[in-house]
Every structure is written in C-alpha cells, then in structure tokens.
Amino acid sequence: MSQPGAPREPAVVHRAEIIAVGSEMLTADRTDTNSLFITARLNELGIEVAAKAVVADHLGTLASVVRGAMTRADLVVLTGGLGPTDDDLTRRAVAEVLGRSLVEQPAIVQAIRERFERRGLQMPEINRRQAEVIEGAEVLANGFGTAPGQFIDADGRVVVLLPGPPREMRPMLESVCASRLSARVGGARLFRGTVRLVGRTESHAEERLKPLYASWGGADPSVGATILAARGQIELQLSVRTADPGRGAAAIATAVADVEREFGLDVVSVDGRTLEQVVGDLLRSRGLRLAVAESCTGGLVTSRLTDVPGSSDYVERAVVAYSNRAKEDLLGVPAELIAGQGAVSEAVALAMAQGVRRLAAVEWGLAVTGIAGPSGGSDTKPVGTVCFAVAGPANQELVKTVHFAGARVQVKAFSATTAIDLVRRALLQ
Amino acid sequence: MSQPGAPREPAVVHRAEIIAVGSEMLTADRTDTNSLFITARLNELGIEVAAKAVVADHLGTLASVVRGAMTRADLVVLTGGLGPTDDDLTRRAVAEVLGRSLVEQPAIVQAIRERFERRGLQMPEINRRQAEVIEGAEVLANGFGTAPGQFIDADGRVVVLLPGPPREMRPMLESVCASRLSARVGGARLFRGTVRLVGRTESHAEERLKPLYASWGGADPSVGATILAARGQIELQLSVRTADPGRGAAAIATAVADVEREFGLDVVSVDGRTLEQVVGDLLRSRGLRLAVAESCTGGLVTSRLTDVPGSSDYVERAVVAYSNRAKEDLLGVPAELIAGQGAVSEAVALAMAQGVRRLAAVEWGLAVTGIAGPSGGSDTKPVGTVCFAVAGPANQELVKTVHFAGARVQVKAFSATTAIDLVRRALLQ
Numbered sequence: 001m002s003q004p005g006a007p008r009e010p011a012v013v014h015r016a017e018i019i020a021v022g023s024e025m026l027t028a029d030r031t032d033t034n035s036l037f038i039t040a041r042l043n044e045l046g047i048e049v050a051a052k053a054v055v056a057d058h059l060g061t062l063a064s065v066v067r068g069a070m071t072r073a074d075l076v077v078l079t080g081g082l083g084p085t086d087d088d089l090t091r092r093a094v095a096e097v098l099g100r101s102l103v104e105q106p107a108i109v110q111a112i113r114e115r116f117e118r119r120g121l122q123m124p125e126i127n128r129r130q131a132e133v134i135e136g137a138e139v140l141a142n143g144f145g146t147a148p149g150q151f152i153d154a155d156g157r158v159v160v161l162l163p164g165p166p167r168e169m170r171p172m173l174e175s176v177c178a179s180r181l182s183a184r185v186g187g188a189r190l191f192r193g194t195v196r197l198v199g200r201t202e203s204h205a206e207e208r209l210k211p212l213y214a215s216w217g218g219a220d221p222s223v224g225a226t227i228l229a230a231r232g233q234i235e236l237q238l239s240v241r242t243a244d245p246g247r248g249a250a251a252i253a254t255a256v257a258d259v260e261r262e263f264g265l266d267v268v269s270v271d272g273r274t275l276e277q278v279v280g281d282l283l284r285s286r287g288l289r290l291a292v293a294e295s296c297t298g299g300l301v302t303s304r305l306t307d308v309p310g311s312s313d314y315v316e317r318a319v320v321a322y323s324n325r326a327k328e329d330l331l332g333v334p335a336e337l338i339a340g341q342g343a344v345s346e347a348v349a350l351a352m353a354q355g356v357r358r359l360a361a362v363e364w365g366l367a368v369t370g371i372a373g374p375s376g377g378s379d380t381k382p383v384g385t386v387c388f389a390v391a392g393p394a395n396q397e398l399v400k401t402v403h404f405a406g407a408r409v410q411v412k413a414f415s416a417t418t419a420i421d422l423v424r425r426a427l428l429q
Numbered sequence: 430m431s432q433p434g435a436p437r438e439p440a441v442v443h444r445a446e447i448i449a450v451g452s453e454m455l456t457a458d459r460t461d462t463n464s465l466f467i468t469a470r471l472n473e474l475g476i477e478v479a480a481k482a483v484v485a486d487h488l489g490t491l492a493s494v495v496r497g498a499m500t501r502a503d504l505v506v507l508t509g510g511l512g513p514t515d516d517d518l519t520r521r522a523v524a525e526v527l528g529r530s531l532v533e534q535p536a537i538v539q540a541i542r543e544r545f546e547r548r549g550l551q552m553p554e555i556n557r558r559q560a561e562v563i564e565g566a567e568v569l570a571n572g573f574g575t576a577p578g579q580f581i582d583a584d585g586r587v588v589v590l591l592p593g594p595p596r597e598m599r600p601m602l603e604s605v606c607a608s609r610l611s612a613r614v615g616g617a618r619l620f621r622g623t624v625r626l627v628g629r630t631e632s633h634a635e636e637r638l639k640p641l642y643a644s645w646g647g648a649d650p651s652v653g654a655t656i657l658a659a660r661g662q663i664e665l666q667l668s669v670r671t672a673d674p675g676r677g678a679a680a681i682a683t684a685v686a687d688v689e690r691e692f693g694l695d696v697v698s699v700d701g702r703t704l705e706q707v708v709g710d711l712l713r714s715r716g717l718r719l720a721v722a723e724s725c726t727g728g729l730v731t732s733r734l735t736d737v738p739g740s741s742d743y744v745e746r747a748v749v750a751y752s753n754r755a756k757e758d759l760l761g762v763p764a765e766l767i768a769g770q771g772a773v774s775e776a777v778a779l780a781m782a783q784g785v786r787r788l789a790a791v792e793w794g795l796a797v798t799g800i801a802g803p804s805g806g807s808d809t810k811p812v813g814t815v816c817f818a819v820a821g822p823a824n825q826e827l828v829k830t831v832h833f834a835g836a837r838v839q840v841k842a843f844s845a846t847t848a849i850d851l852v853r854r855a856l857l858q
Contacts, residue, residue: 026468026478026479026480026481027468027472028465028466028468028469028472028655029465029655029656029657031460031461031462031465033460036457036458036460037457039455039456039457040457043456043457048485049455049485050455050484050485050487050490051455051482051483051484051485051490051494052455052482052483053480053481053482053483054480054481054482055479055480056478056479056480058479060501061479061480061501064497064500064501065480065497067497068493068494068496068497071493072489072490072493201550202512202514203512203513203514203553203555203556204553206513206514206515206555207553207555210515213515226452226453226486226516227514227516228453237453237456292728292749294728297732298728298731298732298734298735298736298740298744298747299721299723299727299728299729299730299731299732299735299747299749300728300729300732301728302727302728302749303726303727303728303729303732303841305727306727306728306749306751306801306841307727307837307838307841309802309803309804309837310804311727311751312751312752315727315749315751316751316752316754316755317748317749317750317751317752317755317759318727318728318748318749318751319746319747319748319749320721320728320731320735320744320746320747320748320749321746322735322740322741322744322745322746322747323741323745323746325745326745326746326789330746330788359759360755372735373738374738375738375739382547384547384548403547403548403549404548405544405547405548406573407573407596408736408738409596409736410573410596412732412735412736
C-alpha cells in the first residue's frame, strides 16, 4: 500500500477512528474504556472521532477492520494486542494492511531483557515478538511495560499502535499528542457548548432547529450540532473547530443565542446544568422552600430533586399520596372534589399543591396526579393522562394537563420532568 | 449486492458483529451499553460476537462500516439511527450497502400518526421517514416507540436493524432471538434460568459461586453462568444449550437448587421477578398494606415500589421527611430522640417507621434515614451511613445500619434496595 521511506509531506489529521483489540472486551459485561481517554485527548487537539471498534484477537477480522478504518480516517489509533502471546496480533495485522514487513529491533530486545533482569527474571523467548517494529515506524518508548508503541506515516494517513493497559497507554498517548499529533492539526482546537431544553418532543425540537442547523453549517467557522433526548429532556451539543479561540467562543455564543431566541422559556440552561440543578439554584438563591405531593410518580419527582447535593436546603418534605384517603386526610383535599372531578384532575392537583404547601408551611407546593397505567384509564382520561399544579405565595398558581405515551415507567419519568419544569416556569413568571 | 425475493436457504448464523449508531456515543464520556445486552442474548444462542463498532451519524462512514462487517460476519446487528431526523441514517446506509431501495409503508405511517394522536399531537412530517422499509425486509413491531425494526436476509447473511433506546431495543431483540434467530443456529435450543440475590457484594457472591461454576461447567449438558450487578441487586443468569428439552430444564433446575442451598434467604427470586415485585406479591397475597417514611432516599424507595403495576393495592402512602421538622410534626418522632441519638440512628429510623405506620393506619411501616453525601458526614457517622427500620403488627420490628461506599446517587440507589429488601425479610420471618 505504500513505499516506505519515500519523501512525503506530513499528513494533516482531522478525523480519527479508534480500534481496541482484545476478545476479552467482547463479553456481555466488559466495555472498552481506553477509547474514552483517547477521544478526550484527540478532541482537545480538535480531532474528531468518527467511529470506534472493539475487535477480537483474530488476524483476518482485525486486518479487515484496520483496512476499513484507513479508507475513512486520516488517523487510526489502535490500543491493545501488543503483548507477547499468539493472541497479540496488532503488529502483524497493521503490517499486513500496509504491505510492510516486521523487523525485530535488537535495541528493543535488549531493553525488554533488561526490564526482566531488573526483577531477577529471565526474558521468556516469546517476548522477542514485542521488539518487532513495522518497517518505517517510529518507536514510542514505554516507561511502564515491555511493549513499545509505534507511530507510522502511511499514504497521507497516520497509524498509532498503543499498548492496552491504561497505565502504559495513557502516558504514551499524552506524549504522542503533545509532540507528533499536535504538529499535524494545523493549530485548530475544538470549542463546545450545551443547551438543555424541556417541554418539546425531540422531533418537534428538531423541526424548529432545522433552519438553525443550516445557518450554522454555512457560517465560518461552522457550528456542528448533535441532539440527545432522554426522559423528556433534550440536550443540544454544539461544537466548533477553529484555530482562533476568540472566533470559536463567539461562534458558540451566537449559536446558543439563536437557540434561546427560538425556544425562549423552553431553554433550561446553557451551561450544562440539569433541570434539577436549575430549579434548585432558583429556589436557593431566592431563599424559597418547596414541598411536593405526588400520586402517580410515586416519589420519583422528589427523588430526582434530591439527587442534587445540598437539596435539603430547599426540599422540605414530600408526601406520596397514593390513596385517595391519603390525599384527603394528609393534604386536606376535599372528598367531594375527588368524587366530583376525579382524583386525576387539575382541580385535585391544585388542591394537593396547596395542601402540601400549607402542611409543610413553605413558600411553594408542587403536585402531580395521573394514570401511569397499565390499567386505570378511561375514555375521557386514558392511561398517560397526568395533571400538574404549582402553588406559591400571593395565590400564584399554575396548572397543566399532559397526555404521555409509553409504559408505566416512562409515564412516570416524563411526568417527573414535566413537574419539576413547572416549578421552574412558575419561578420565572 | 442482492436480488431481493430470490429463493434462498435461510442463512445459518454463527458469527456476529454489532454496530451502534450515533455521534453522541463518540464523546469522551459516553459509552454504548446496548452492545452488552445484545452480546449476552447472542452468546446465549451460541452466536459469537467477533467485533463491534460505534459509528457517527455520517452516511459514508456508516455505509463503509456496515459493508466491512458484512464481509466478515454472517449476522450484523445495528442499533440506533432509526429516529426521524436528518441524523438518523441507518436505514439509508444499509439500503445503500445492499443495493436495495427504501419504500414508505402506509400502515407504519398510520401507526405512528395514531401514536402521536393518542397524545393529542399531530405527527410531524419528518416522522414519515421512520416508516421507510428496506426492500425485502421483515418489519419488527415496536411496542414502546415509533421506529419499527427490520430483519433482512441478504446473500446468506442476516442484517437486523434495532432502535437505539434500550426500552425499545431490548424487547424487540428478545423477540427476534426467540423466533427468527433461534431458528438459524442449528437444532440446539437454549434453556435459561435467573436467580436474583440481594444482600451481598458482587465479589462476595462470586467467591461463593466459584465452586458451583466449576461443577456446572463439568456437567453434561454444561450450565453457563453470567453475573450482573446493579444497585445492590445481583442477577445470576444460567443457560444451557441442548437439543433435549428434558435434560435442559433438569440442568437449570439443579443449578438453581445449588444457588438456593448456598445463599438461603439472600435469594430473592428464581422466576425472574424483581425485588419490588416479590415484596409486592408478598404484601398483596397476605392482604397487607405498606407506608414508607424516607429521608436520605428522597422518595426513591417508594418510586421503585410503585414502578410495579398494581402497586396501589398495597402502597398506601409515603412521606419524604427531609427536614427534622417534618420527621417531628408529620411522623411524631420525638425531638429529644433526634437530639439525643441523631437523625441518622436506628432509634429514629424505628420511630419513623412506627410513625408512618400509625399515620397511614396500615399494617407495615418502613423507614430510611441516612447521610447520602457528599457533605453531612462525621467521624462516627461517615457519609454513606444509612439506618433502616420496619415496624409491623404485634410489635414486629427489624432494624439495620449499613455503610455504603460511593457517590450520592449510588448511596441512594443501594439504600433503596436494602430498604425494600428489609420488608421482604420481615415478611418471611
């Protein structure tokens, strides 16, 4: 595939793939974590990771995966498979793909031998294999183990071989990034921003974002965006690659402002804080306390609120009023209101919010009542119908009814997000 | 690459590759966990996973990775990228690699439209894309979301497209494994057993299980075991591959009996029921009701209990007494007991359990009080100290103190498991 030694411009590197080698990482309970560390270091240099793989110790499979990665990426980082056993195939696979030979380097054999001797051991003969270097590769010293790494320029692409054990891999990668790789990225760095949204489905958010995507894509520097949705919360990740820190930060700030203009109060945070943190910060900064009355969410709203360290500053108590009896005698919801409107109604939700506020003697009360399913629904109030209410000082109140799709646990999760968000909206009114 | 519709022997499947699609899984802090679940299920069928990949939302890269996998594996499982947005490229990439067209299926459009309408929403036009099916593919129904899966026979290989969200992907995969895939692995069938344990760390359980593993491995047919631990619960999955149903069932039954003999009351269930279901079934079958008083768990105990459909039969109410004031005036815990013993003490836990039992006028009360952290610890009661109590009829009671390691959210999760398990132990006494 290449003519080693021929003079050639150093490759410029933008797009990487990572390959972790080892059958032990293909079981049902192990994951590859090296790629996370490698991704962090490459991203800091402005190098994007476009794909990553975990491959068994099988020569044909590994060579095929390496060959594929080299057709797509201009940097391929391999980790693992540099040990001394028959299972350690990374050197052979890469040599085969590049059409280069493997040459044993006497200096490396000597270094490995001395490493064993310092521990009073004789080097097993199979360890000679770790001294095999791909023709034309630069050797990367390993301060923490026997297997050296290798750095290869090949056809305008870079291939890096790193050991698998993290304590050997990490310092070697740090050193490669600081020297050889930082020289190949043309000075560009990556700048990131995160916007969190609540109150829309992913597809509705995406439709509103489409024109923004187009304008960001055409800007200079262009802004990339990824959207993630979970439990009724949407996270928009923004990124810019540029050599100019001022322009990078400005491009992110412009994109964030675009989203804020488009989504208004649906924007929960632009600094990475979760909904629960934002609501907590609003309450704490104003010296307000909250009490919660939950029915169908069964305690999940309060559990989420109290996932935040320090939440005891503003969460005073909660009542899970699962039975009508509990709604009546603990929260003072009139029995005739439940009989007349139904336990799942905005009127009952509001009475619950007012009741828990009064019971706890705090500034704000929040309540949720609904039908999580799978049974309990009716024609007028199907499974997934959930009513929310917030009650505050000076008769401030806010009520809302939402119909959620999904199984019981999803209805609970979406309802908890909506409930916590209603407090945010009430405080920002 | 293929002639859809041409008669062909169903492919026999031995070797799989898994491709998880989504740029969000290529950051430095996210991992793909779907592949672990998929690996477990495929391994149980006797299918080996030879490689797996995570690929960005980029058509060319994805198509290239799929093409590579299809040259190596006889089963390619893709997960993710079936959403409605421009970023969701799995359908297009696979169609391109197979040289087949994508056809919108009106019945699927209609099903998606109805799903939106049940929530009082109009289907955004972009969701039509989720109804596009690769020519010749079998459609896999999605009971938990809008995107159907697809199952494709192509050139003696099988390609399966699954959604990304685990709650949608898992049941779809289970169903595919039970039907279409189990028919492709030869005559042998898989027999499974699940034993759930509570009250031990994974490593302690593993030590006690080691001799059993050895005896199961040597048996004929041999029994394989996988151990999974989460939130203080251990799940031991047993599997036997054999063509003889009688011997398969007998081998599983023997292994389950071995575990029961070794672990006694720590065995929660041998029929797949969760701890929450087991406690719920015990309460319901005896006509008993439970009320809960939570402090550091912040509602999580009750939320877990009420994840079980029908839990309103036995969960009467709960109080999250986050402040001392709430413990005193709602649960009747004497202020001098809190002052003397500390809010985190077995005495206060017991007073809370008795208090909530009395307040709700039910048979059983459960209470948790502890220090979830990161602050609030002391030398005698470090962060992670949690006290539990159960109070029942005829002065039955059970108290317990545990020191948990880990961050706030982990302490909450482990505490909730321990609390619910204490009810089980009290009921079985």
